[in-house]
Structures are given as structure tokens and as C-alpha cells.
Amino acid sequence: MTPDAIVSISASVALVILAATFLVASWRVIVGPTLPDRILALDTLSGTAIGFLAVVAVKTGFALYIDIAISLGLVGFLATVAFARFVLSRGPLPASAGPMAAQTDKTVRPASKKPDAKVKSDAKLKPKTTPARKTKKDRT
Amino acid sequence: MMDYVAAIVVSVLLMAGALFALVAALGIVRLPDLYTRMHAASKAGTVGSGLLLFAAGIESGEIAVFARSLAGFVFFILTAPVAAHLLARAAHKTGYRLLPPSVRDDLLER
Numbered sequence: 001m002t003p004d005a006i007v008s009i010s011a012s013v014a015l016v017i018l019a020a021t022f023l024v025a026s027w028r029v030i031v032g033p034t035l036p037d038r039i040l041a042l043d044t045l046s047g048t049a050i051g052f053l054a055v056v057a058v059k060t061g062f063a064l065y066i067d068i069a070i071s072l073g074l075v076g077f078l079a080t081v082a083f084a085r086f087v088l089s090r091g092p093l094p095a096s097a098g099p100m101a102a103q104t105d106k107t108v109r110p111a112s113k114k115p116d117a118k119v120k121s122d123a124k125l126k127p128k129t130t131p132a133r134k135t136k137k138d139r140t
Numbered sequence: 141m142m143d144y145v146a147a148i149v150v151s152v153l154l155m156a157g158a159l160f161a162l163v164a165a166l167g168i169v170r171l172p173d174l175y176t177r178m179h180a181a182s183k184a185g186t187v188g189s190g191l192l193l194f195a196a197g198i199e200s201g202e203i204a205v206f207a208r209s210l211a212g213f214v215f216f217i218l219t220a221p222v223a224a225h226l227l228a229r230a231a232h233k234t235g236y237r238l239l240p241p242s243v244r245d246d247l248l249e250r
Contacts, residue, residue: 003147007199010151014192024165028177036231037164040183043223044168047185050216053159054192054209055154061218063205070212073189073219080223091190093235134250 012060018055020049039083046076150199158190161186173239174231184226186216 004074027047028041057065167180190213197209238245 002157003143006144006152007150010154014154014158016160017155021161021165022156024169026163028165028168034174036227036236037177039227040174040178040224041225044164044181044185047189047216047220048161048165050189050212051157051192053162054189054196055158057152057196058150058199059209061200063200063202063208065147066193066200066205066209066212068191069193070208073212073216077223078220081226084223087227088230091234094249108244111164132177 007058011055014055015052018052022052036087037082039087039115042083043076043080046072046079050076057102145151146198146201150195153191153195153198157188157195159188172241173230174236175238175242178224178228183221186220190216194217199240 022045025044029045030084032038032041041130042118050073053065053069053072057069154236161184164181164184167184168177171177171180193212197206200206200209226245232247
């Protein structure tokens with residue numbers, strides 16, 4: 001068994017495992033009860049695609065795939081950051097938004113004490129946190 | 141002989157990376173909560189794709205390609221916690237709460 005054959009076989013097995021990973025993670029994208037779940041699963045999918053590209057680079061011998069993997073990682077990171085900002089700018093959950101909110105309805109109350117967070121400017125959110133911290137410091 | 145050592149190292153790295161990625165995906169599906177899912181995905185997923193990139197760099201045998209794959213690995217290690225923390229913070233701020241098996245939420249008392 002030549003070294004090339006060993007690497008080729010293990011690359012094929014890794015491709016099969018990564019395909020299973022892709023299917024499992026995309027199930028969470030489809031089912032995922034909340035939006036952050038789907039964003040997290042999409043982040044995992046982009047990581048899996050990077051792994052795919054690395055394995056294809058091993059299998060074909062083209063080193064260019066590694067550059068593609070690096071740029072895909074950059075795009076995936078920026079996409080996750082943008083989705084997170086979107087979740088933040090969408091404002092607090094309404095009380096009837098999905099199973100997570102329904103299960104913890106009582107504890108959602110403290111989050112809804114800042115309804116003007118949906119003014120969707122970050123400068124609005126920043127001073128929001130500092131008075132809260134100040135009141136906690138006063139209390140203790 | 142050296143060829144066999146390099147091939148076995150690359151094979152082990154490929155298997156380990158693919159299995160780490162699979163563990164991350166299974167954690168995303170099986171864990172009960174956004175935050176526990178994030179714990180699985182952002183650690184095991186990063187290590188998985190990083191090990192696969194590392195294997196590709198070793199297999200190429202050129203120092204330039206290896207340096208690029210190492211740069212990609214370091215980049216993922218730097219960015220994955222930032223992305224996960226940003227997403228968790230945004231989700232917590234907008235009212236997604238921990239599910240009952242979690243017993244304590246320090247951010248709620250802020």
C-alpha cells in the first residue's frame with residue numbers, strides 16, 4: 001500500500017464523514033426553533049465547507065483550495081457577525097415568539113423592560129447598559 | 141519511510157478533523173438550548189476545520205502552502221469565539237433565555 005493510497009482512502013472517508021456532518025447541521029437549519037439557532041447552524045455549515053475544501057485540496061493536490069478556504073472563513077465570519085447584529089437590531093422578542101419564549105415566559109419579563117431598544121441604534125443600547133450597571137452598584 | 145510517516149500523520153489529522161466536525165454537528169442537533177449548542181459548535185467545529193486545514197498544509201509539503209494553512213487555522217481560532225460571543229450576546233439581549241436544565245443566569249441580574 002503506497003503512501004498516496006493511504007492518504008487517498010482516508011480523504012475519501014473524511015469526505016463521507018463531512019457529508020454526514022453537513023446533513024446533520026442542515027437539519028438544524030431547517031428545524032431550528034429560533035433564529036439564533038439557525039444562524040449558529042449556518043456558521044457550522046460554513047466551517048464544514050472549509051473542511052470540505054481542505055480535504056479536496058488533499059485529494060486533488062491543488063494548493064489553491066486552501067486560499068479559497070481562508071476566504072470562505074472570512075466570509076463566514078462576516079456573515080455571522082452581520083446576522084448577530086440583525087438579531088440585535090430586531091429588538092426584544094414578543095411574548096409569543098416561539099417555544100423558547102413560551103417556556104420561560106416569566107423570565108422574559110425583565111428583558112421587556114427596555115422596549116425602546118428597537119430604536120435600533122447602538123448608541124441607544126450603550127447608555128442603556130451603563131445606567132443599569134450604575135443602579136446595581138447603588139443597590140449593593 | 142518518511143513518506144509513510146507523513147501519510148499516516150495526514151490520515152490521522154483528516155480523520156480527527158472530520159470526526160470533530162461531526163461531533164460539533166451532533167452537538168448542535170442533540171443539545172437542548174441555543175447556548176449549549178453554541179458551546180458544542182464553536183469549539184469542536186473550529187478544531188475540526190482547523191485540523192483539516194493543517195492536514196492539507198502538511199500534505200502539500202511546501203513551506204508556503206503550510207504557512208497559508210497555518211494562517212487560516214490561526215484566523216479561525218481568532219474569529220470563531222468572537223462570532224459566537226457576539227451571537228450569544230445578541231440572543232441574550234433580545235430575550236432568548238436559558239432552558240430549565242440551566243440553573244443560573246448571571247447576565248439577568250445586570
